[in-house]
Amino acid sequence: MNLEQASRQLEALGNPTRLQIYRTLVRAGHAGLPVGGLQERIGIAASTLSHHLKRLVDTGLVTQERHATTLICRAHYPAMDALIGYLADECCADAACVASEAAAS
Amino acid sequence: MNLEQASRQLEALGNPTRLQIYRTLVRAGHAGLPVGGLQERIGIAASTLSHHLKRLVDTGLVTQERHATTLICRAHYPAMDALIGYLADECCADAACVASEAAAS
DNA sequence: TCCCTATTTCGACATTTATCGAAGAAAGCC
DNA sequence: GGCTTTCTTCGATAAATGTCGAAATAGGGA
Numbered sequence: 611m612n613l614e615q616a617s618r619q620l621e622a623l624g625n626p627t628r629l630q631i632y633r634t635l636v637r638a639g640h641a642g643l644p645v646g647g648l649q650e651r652i653g654i655a656a657s658t659l660s661h662h663l664k665r666l667v668d669t670g671l672v673t674q675e676r677h678a679t680t681l682i683c684r685a686h687y688p689a690m691d692a693l694i695g696y697l698a699d700e701c702c703a704d705a706a707c708v709a710s711e712a713a714a715s
Numbered sequence: 716m717n718l719e720q721a722s723r724q725l726e727a728l729g730n731p732t733r734l735q736i737y738r739t740l741v742r743a744g745h746a747g748l749p750v751g752g753l754q755e756r757i758g759i760a761a762s763t764l765s766h767h768l769k770r771l772v773d774t775g776l777v778t779q780e781r782h783a784t785t786l787i788c789r790a791h792y793p794a795m796d797a798l799i800g801y802l803a804d805e806c807c808a809d810a811a812c813v814a815s816e817a818a819a820s
Numbered sequence: 821t822c823c824c825t826a827t828t829t830c831g832a833c834a835t836t837t838a839t840c841g842a843a844g845a846a847a848g849c850c
Numbered sequence: 851g852g853c854t855t856t857c858t859t860c861g862a863t864a865a866a867t868g869t870c871g872a873a874a875t876a877g878g879g880a
């Protein structure tokens with residue numbers, strides 16, 4: 611994970627609509643959700659949703675799988691883990707953060 | 716931490732220049748860095764740097780302290796901790812993520 | 821008081837983004 | 851082959867963003 615990649619993933623999550631999409635997918639669990647299901651829950655135009663989903667897929671945070679005409683979307687946890695790891699490394703270059711981490715766990 | 720706040724912090728970090736600023740501050744450790752020191756290291760116009768710093772400070776990721784005419788900037792670790800915690804909660808609503816977390820540590 | 825250094829604010833500009841509705845494409849069913 | 855359902859692409863538009871240089875401001879020092 612380098613700065614550029616982290617930045618792109620953070621930017622992808624740094625939009626309220628996209629974060630809501632991601633959050634909804636996480637809550638859907640392993641089963642995932644079709645694009646239409648996301649649209650019902652979130653209530654935006656299908657074209658807008660498709661646009662946001664494309665960005666999440668491009669950054670690797672979401673995966674898609676076809677089932678006939680429906681596209682199942684799933685949160686891709688390894689990408690999130692790597693992102694969290696990168697942020698933790700950034701943060702924990704300083705002792706103060708290590709201490710606060712220890713206190714939190 | 717709610718979705719809106721997390722989204723604003725993620726957006727703040729989701730710009731390569733701002734992530735580089737934050738990274739530089741983390742590496743500077745507890746001593747922090749004056750705005751001018753950041754400018755030397757990053758090499759952008761002072762006005763642009765000021766603009767980005769304002770956003771980082773507004774979201775709570777960076778703090779500033781005056782020493783005469785110089786402004787010392789520091790990464791504010793508790794904010795990053797809270798953000799990481801939020802992302803981990805998002806991610807770990809599913810068992811697969813808990814497993815991958817355990818494997819990573 | 822006048823100046824000096826450090827930083828911010830002010831325009832200005834090009835680029836990117838978010839959003840929508842309408843039209844198009846993919847994948848199957850009658 | 852037509853029809854349906856699901857999703858994406860296209861075209862358009864308003865708003866936000868990133869960037870710069872020049873001017874203004876803040877805080878002390880001679």
